[in-house]
Amino acid sequence: xxxxxxxxxxxxxxxxxxxxxxxxxxxxxxxxxxxxxxxxxxxxxxxxxxxxxxxxxxxxxxxxxxxxxxxxxxxxxxxxxxxxxxxxxxxxxxxxxxxxxxxxxxxxxxx
Amino acid sequence: xxxxxxxxxxxxxxxxxxxxxxxxxxxxxxxxxxxxxxxxxxxxxxxxxxxxxxxxxxxxxxxxxxxxxxxxxxxxxxxxxxxxxxxxxxxxxxxxxxxxxxxxxxxxxxxxxxx
Numbered sequence: 001x002x003x004x005x006x007x008x009x010x011x012x013x014x015x016x017x018x019x020x021x022x023x024x025x026x027x028x029x030x031x032x033x034x035x036x037x038x039x040x041x042x043x044x045x046x047x048x049x050x051x052x053x054x055x056x057x058x059x060x061x062x063x064x065x066x067x068x069x070x071x072x073x074x075x076x077x078x079x080x081x082x083x084x085x086x087x088x089x090x091x092x093x094x095x096x097x098x099x100x101x102x103x104x105x106x107x108x109x110x111x
Numbered sequence: 112x113x114x115x116x117x118x119x120x121x122x123x124x125x126x127x128x129x130x131x132x133x134x135x136x137x138x139x140x141x142x143x144x145x146x147x148x149x150x151x152x153x154x155x156x157x158x159x160x161x162x163x164x165x166x167x168x169x170x171x172x173x174x175x176x177x178x179x180x181x182x183x184x185x186x187x188x189x190x191x192x193x194x195x196x197x198x199x200x201x202x203x204x205x206x207x208x209x210x211x212x213x214x215x216x217x218x219x220x221x222x223x224x225x226x
Contacts, residue, residue, distance in 0.1 A: 044154070098156055102153060
C-alpha cells in the first residue's frame with residue numbers, strides 16, 4: 001500500500017475554500033485515492049474517491065494530476081462544522097479492504 | 112443512509128472481566144472491520160471479515176477475538192480485559208466490489224475504559 005503524506009494541521013476561516021494536498025509518490029497503477037472525514041468521538045465518514053483528473057460531489061472536489069503522485073481535496077466555503085480530521089488514503093484495486101489511516105490533517109475553521 | 116450499530120456506546124469495567132462489543136449492520140455488506148483508536152491518535156485495523164465464517168487479524172496485534180456467524184453481526188470479545196485495552200473501538204462495513212468497497216461505513220464506536 002502506498003504511503004501518504006499530508007499536512008498535520010491547517011487553519012481556515014468560515015466561507016473560505018480549503019485545499020488539502022496529499023502526496024503519494026509510490027501509488028500503483030491500480031490504486032484509488034480516497035478521502036475520509038472524522039469528527040471527534042465519531043467514526044470516519046467517506047467523502048470522495050477518485051482515480052485521475054477531477055471528481056466532484058455535493059461535499060467536495062478531488063483533483064488528481066496526470067502523474068497521480070499527489071491529490072488535492074477541495075472544500076468550498078467551509079463552515080465551523082467542517083472542523084475535523086481529514087484522511088487521505090491510497091487503496092489497491094484488489095481491495096482487501098485494509099484501509100491505512102495515517103495521522104490525517106486536522107482542519108480548524110475559525111469564525 | 113448508513114445503518115451500522117454498535118453497543119454499548121460506553122463501557123467501564125474492572126480488570127479481568129470478559130466483555131463483548133456488539134456490531135450490527137443492515138446493509139447486507141459482506142465485509143466488516145474492527146478498528147481501535149486512542150484519543151487523538153490514528154485508527155488501526157485489528158480484525159476484518161470477508162463474509163460468514165471468515166475472520167482475519169488486522170495490522171495491529173490485538174488480544175481480542177471476533178466471530179462472524181451471521182452476515183449482519185460481527186461481535187468483538189475480550190476474554191480478560193486489562194487497562195491497556197482502554198480505547199475506542201470502531202466497527203465498519205463495506206461492499207465487496209473493488210471500487211465501492213473503499214467506502215467503509217462506520218458505526219458510532221464503543222468507548223471502553225478498563226479500571
